[in-house]
Amino acid sequence: LKIVINEVPVPVAYGPAYEGERVRGEDIYLECGGGRTPMVEWVTSRPIDEVTDGAVEVSGPELDEVPAGSKLPLAIVVEVAGRQMQDDYEPILERQIHHLINYAQGVMHIGQRDIAWLRVSKGAVEKGFRLSHIGKLLHAKLHQDFGRIFDKMQVTLYTRTEDVLAIVAKAKEAYAARDARIEGMTDESVETFYSCLLCQSFAPSHVCVISPERTGLCGSYNWMDCKASFDINPIGPNQPVSKGQTLDPRLGQWKGVNEYVFKASRGNVDHYNFYSIISDPMTACGCMECISAILPLCNGVMTVNREYTDMTPCGMKFTTLAGTIGGGVTTPGFVGHSKYNITQRKFLAAEEGIKRLVWMPRSLKEEIADLFNERANEIGIPDLLNRVADETVGTTEEAILSFLTEMNHPALSLDPLL
Ligand code: SF4
Ligand code: ZN
Structure with a gap:
């Protein structure tokens, strides 16, 4: 260097x-x-x-x-x-x-x-x-x-x-x-997403592509920010990415995005999905605010924020999770995202979105409660947040399962996750 x-x-x-x-x-x-x-x-x-x-x-x-x-x-x-x-x-x-x-x-x-x-x-x-x-x-x-x-x-x-x-x-x-500022915008309403390559110095094959309904995993950049960044510096780290043909609207995959990611990752990643944790989720660098992981026994997904340093029901702490997924590769079953993204309508949409969410640290629940409750209302389960377990319920899948059953958590009656 x-x-x-x-x-x-x-x-x-x-x-x-x-x-x-x-x-x-x-x-x-x-x-x-x-x-x-x-x-x-x-x-x-x-x-x-x-x-x-x-x-x-x-x-x-x-x-x-x-x-x-x-x-x-x-x-x-x-x-x-x-x-x-x-x-x-x-x-x-x-x-x-x-x-x-x-x-x-x-x-x-x-x-x-x-x-x-x-x-x-x-x-x-x-x-x-x-x-x-x-x-x-x-x-x-x-x-x-x-x-x-x-x-x-x-x-x-x-x-x-x-x-x-x-x-x-x-x-x-x-x-x-x-x-x-991006509330109300949808991925369908724009033809252009934006890339962010700021983190390639740490994770050389990592490419963030940011759409209105999927903010950058660090939480710092949303679609508007990337657009402004491109206006300031047209040869900078945030480039327009033309969506092109929609390959899978459910998973969130576009031909133009795939082509861009392939080039920008220097051939390391040839596609990823915006709305899935199971099926080739987006890659991650080390900066994510939160990490989601599947909990097979609970037929659901947990998400943990960086500030929560204790054990989680997937058997790993945040730092271990970050080390596992943060190398710029796709890791099925795990995905990095921002806090705000949890309350964006396309969050894990391919797996039924927030209906799958069975565990979050208590502090994160409190932090995102207002927006989360709005989304919960929209999907007709206004008390969903109360049915989501946290560390006071337990930090193993076994420990939270009885709570979820008792609360009649919607994840338990969804299609099998795996
Ligand atoms: Fe850019 Fe944030 Fe993604 Fe890093 S994590 S590439 S800063 S959007
Ligand atoms: Zn990063």
Whole structure:
């Protein structure tokens, strides 16, 4: 790999060569997020006179004010302003944070939105790396790559719990508003989907194809975001994909999509289905917000979100599941997806959608309850969410089966899953 050192004002080496680098165990100086502390990343636009270009502020303890091995909450708030800037561009800038931070040697970044995860190594801190450098590198790189759409940018890094939690709440409102922009759009209503190839640096054969009813598995990009990204950068990672002939409307397979995936995966994947978990489901990289897995004994499907780190009824924890399916290949019986996708009407449509859903962590149930209940109403089972088991019922198939039977869960009377 060629190491490109751009003019990025950080005291460590910087470039794509360091993107896949891990920071582990004894080598960790600081850890934020990853389920250990709250962490959030949020790009938002402001009026031009409220932004000081290049300003970087750390509000709360900085790296040299905490001992090695510390954990801190962290909110990275990027405020941008400019005549060309639109709200639609916020998610695109925000999704760059992941790889731009990862480019710094000795700094590891995983995830996005309010499930981000950061580790800074002792070596990086010794060389002088501080949290403020995250702001400086984002300013330098986003200006370099997206300077056309904004004029000014400032970054604030918050490391006090109460500040971080307040920003999580605000950012969640923004995420919900972004997700809602595609409400009501259907896959049938457009001729063009969009690709996302941002994750190929980690999972070289992985190709996300994003339709109105299937947002990106990381939850960061929906169809609208990809369209905006293509408008900003026509040779960038989000390209229009013409659906072409519909090969299977039930599974969600199109000739144009297959052809694109074949090319973009360099011949590794020649087709996948948008709406099935059993039959050649979409491939996954490592970024998925949730993973669904079949539970044969319950004739159903479970789904687990990244924040839930305990055992699940499929016999694997999230991290093991992610390691199993996250290599850019199709894994029948498992599929990665966003949280929002659970409440999109085409979710697992080939297997009867949310009627199959028999287990979810309690926190995920609470988080998606409003939209889930709307969908449940539409399909005539308004109390479906109450019939879905969670960890308080059990974390094995055997343990949840009696609950499902007692609750008369619809999955038990559907066609056999296998
Ligand atoms: Fe793009 Fe998919 Fe990666 Fe999200 S997971 S950044 S949609 S390639
Ligand atoms: Zn990814």
